[in-house]
Amino acid sequence: MNYPLNPDIYTEEVKLEPIRAGFGRGLKAAGAANDKIVALCADLTDSTKMSEFKEAFPERFIEMGVAEQNLVTTASGLARAGKIPFTSSYAAFSPGRNWEQIRTTIALNDQPVKIIGSHAGVSVGQDGATHQMLEDVALMRVLPNMIVIAPGDSIEAEKATRLIAENGKPTYMRLAREKTPIFSTDDSPFVIGKAYVLREGHDITFIGTGTMTYQLLVAAKKLEEHGLHAEVVHVPTIKPLDEETILTSVRKTGRVLTAEEGQIIGGLGGAIAELLGEHLPSPLHRVGMQDRFGESGDPDELLKHFRLDGRSIAETARQFMDRMPRYHQGF
Numbered sequence: 001m002n003y004p005l006n007p008d009i010y011t012e013e014v015k016l017e018p019i020r021a022g023f024g025r026g027l028k029a030a031g032a033a034n035d036k037i038v039a040l041c042a043d044l045t046d047s048t049k050m051s052e053f054k055e056a057f058p059e060r061f062i063e064m065g066v067a068e069q070n071l072v073t074t075a076s077g078l079a080r081a082g083k084i085p086f087t088s089s090y091a092a093f094s095p096g097r098n099w100e101q102i103r104t105t106i107a108l109n110d111q112p113v114k115i116i117g118s119h120a121g122v123s124v125g126q127d128g129a130t131h132q133m134l135e136d137v138a139l140m141r142v143l144p145n146m147i148v149i150a151p152g153d154s155i156e157a158e159k160a161t162r163l164i165a166e167n168g169k170p171t172y173m174r175l176a177r178e179k180t181p182i183f184s185t186d187d188s189p190f191v192i193g194k195a196y197v198l199r200e201g202h203d204i205t206f207i208g209t210g211t212m213t214y215q216l217l218v219a220a221k222k223l224e225e226h227g228l229h230a231e232v233v234h235v236p237t238i239k240p241l242d243e244e245t246i247l248t249s250v251r252k253t254g255r256v257l258t259a260e261e262g263q264i265i266g267g268l269g270g271a272i273a274e275l276l277g278e279h280l281p282s283p284l285h286r287v288g289m290q291d292r293f294g295e296s297g298d299p300d301e302l303l304k305h306f307r308l309d310g311r312s313i314a315e316t317a318r319q320f321m322d323r324m325p326r327y328h329q330g331f
Contacts, residue, residue, distance in 0.1 A: 003196045003234075004185045009214075010221055016179035019211070020118050022154030023175055024049030026161025027086060031057050037084045037165055040064050042071045048088035048118040048175075068098040075113045076105035084112060084165055091117030091133035091174060099139055106170050107143040114164050115140075119177040121211060121261035122289070122306060123299040132294035138266025140172040141239050147171040147192065148239040150210035150260075150268075153182045156236060159190040167192060174210060176261070178299045181214045195242035197249065201229035204255045204321055206313075207246065209235045209268045212259035212287075215303075218310025219317060230257075230317065238268055246272065247280055254326025256284045257317050261308060264288040283324040287313055 008014045031037045031053050039053045040062045054061040064071045068089055075085035087094065094117060095102050106113045120133045140148050147169050151157035157175065164171045189196065198213070199220050208216040213234045220230040231249050235242065250256055256276065258269040269286030276282050289306065303309045307316060 003189065003198050004187045005198060006183050006185055009181065009183050009217060014181045016181055017154040018177065018179050019151055019154050019157045020049045020175040020177065022151065022157030023116060023161050023173070024052040026158035028052040028056050029158070030162045030165035031060065034084065034165060036082065037086065038062065038078055039086045039088070040071055040075050041087070042066060042068050042089040042093065044089055044118070048116060050088045068094045069101045072098050072101050072113065072115065073105050076109065076111045079111040079113050080109070084114070086114040086116060088116040088118060090131060091120040091136045092131050095136055095139050095172065096133055103143055107145050110145045111170060112168050113170055115172045116175060117172060118175040120174045121176055122294040122302045122308070123176055123178045123211060123261060125178065125299040125302065126296050128296035129293040134262040134289050134294060135266070136172070136174060137238060137260070137262050137268065138270065141266065141271065145170050146239065147237070149192065149237050150174040151236055152210060152213040152234055153180060153184055155182055155184045155186065155188070156190055160236065163190070163192055176211050180211050183214050183217060190236065193237050193240045193242060195233050195235045195237070195245040197231060197245065198234050199230070199232040201231035202253055203228050204230050204257060204317060205249045205253045206230045206232045206257050206259065206317070207235055207268070207272055208232070208259045209238055211261050212308065215308060215310040215313055216259055219313035222311060222314040223317060226318070228318070228321070235268060238271060241271055241275060243275055243279070246275060250276065250280055250282050254282060255321060255324060256282055257287060257313070257320060258284070259287040259308070259313060262288055263291065265291060283326070285316065285320040287316060
């Protein structure tokens with residue numbers, strides 16, 4: 001394992017920052033490095049942190065207004081003309097409102113548009129179910145040619161933004177709204193398509209993405225108090241999936257728990273179920289939204305209510321391991 005973790009991760013001193021702040025810094029840096037990068041926003045420039053790019057490169061910024069279909073179709077045209085467009089809005093609106101245009105003008109034509117869906121998950125908080133986008137990973141993962149990324153913290157979001165600017169592919173990146181703990185460091189690796197073992201163990205494999213990876217680290221720490229050792233695998237790239245890293249971990253532990261701040265149907269949990277079903281049938285428990293919409297409330301309260309916090313995940317994992325043996329030997 002060669003993934004430096006923030007030494008303050010399990011303390012009250014752990015730094016908190018919105019993941020979207022890392023996107024803002026990364027986009028500005030990418031724009032400085034490549035003048036082909038342009039940015040388009042659907043009237044949410046400050047909220048999505050695209051404002052940093054706008055202020056630095058106003059001649060390369062286009063305010064599209066509340067017109068999400070136009071947002072992505074215009075971006076596709078700019079990509080066809082040789083630009084590298086980034087679009088941003090709330091995930092509930094993009095890809096929530098303009099999925100058909102993304103499918104037809106971007107994915108079908110393999111145009112390198114970067115679609116940034118901000119304010120995803122139940123931790124959006126008081127805005128409630130209409131704005132808590134939970135289905136975006138499923139929507140985007142199914143599209144041919146589309147890369148799907150969910151950074152775990154603001155440092156990783158900055159790295160991811162700079163890399164997707166140069167990957168030459170349609171890409172969706174999911175961002176959270178609230179401040180979340182920074183578990184990685186400037187020296188932590190990030191490569192599109194790679195998963196990372198953050199904590200080694202032999203009793204169960206925890207697989208997380210986005211904001212849930214930190215919660216899995218907390219859950220693993222709590223399980224250790226009971227003599228149980230969870231291996232934590234961080235999957236910031238949901239598509240393409242790093243099958244080798246995931247399967248290597250599951251062969252060692254024999255049991256899997258996935259966690260995501262979205263629908264388990266079609267999301268990360270669905271992707272892992274498909275992988276294991278084809279290559280390594282294993283006991284699997286999916287933590288996430290169980291085929292229901294969110295609610296209005298304080299972000300931390302909502303995470304606890306839906307059992308997405310570290311303490312609840314640890315309890316769920318213990319119950320799962322108590323009732324479920326490891327996978328069959330011989331697979």
